[in-house]
Amino acid sequence: MVRGAEGGGCVTSYEEWLATAPAEFTGDPLWRMEVYRLALFASDLAWHDVCKLVQDKRTLEVADQLFRAAGSIHANISEGYSRKSGKDQARFYEYALGSDREARGWYWQGRHVLTEEVSMHRIRLLTKIARLLLTIIPSERGYKISDEPAPYNVTLDNTDLLIDTPMP
16 A cells, blocks of 8 residues: 555555546656656655664664665666767666665565565566566667666566555
8 A cells, every 4th residue: 555645545556546646747758668657656656665664673774775776777877868869768777676685675674574465466466566667778779788688577467566565
C-alpha cells in the first residue's frame, strides 16, 4: 500500500497509484515513458520500506543506501530524458541502471526486516525496470551495451507486481 495523494487512504496497486499522480507529472512528456513511471512508483514504495528499516538499528545504513539508490533511478531517467543527444541520454539511463541494481542489492540485505515477500516483490519490480533500461540504452547509444548476454531469468508475467503490493 502506498499513501494516496489525498492522504486519506493507501493504494494497493500500481493503477491506483497512477491515479494519484498530479497533473504536473502526467502532463509532462516524460510521463509517457513506462520505465519512468515504474521507477517513480518504486521510489514511493521505497519510502515506506525505509520507514520500516530505520526502526531496526541493524538496518539504518541499508535504509539510507536504499533510499538514495531508489530515488536515483527516476532522477537519472528524468535527467537523461532532458538531454539533447542520444549518447547523453544513454549515459544517464546507464546511471539509472546502476542505481537500480544497487537498490536490488539493498532490498536483498533488508529482507530480514522487510520480509522476504516484500523484498522479492521490490527486487522483481526493479528487475522489470532494469530490463526496460537495457532495451532503451542501446537504441539511444546507437550500439549494444556490453552487458553479459545472459537473459534475466524472471517470469514474463509481472502483472502481480502492480496489483496488491505488499508492504512492510
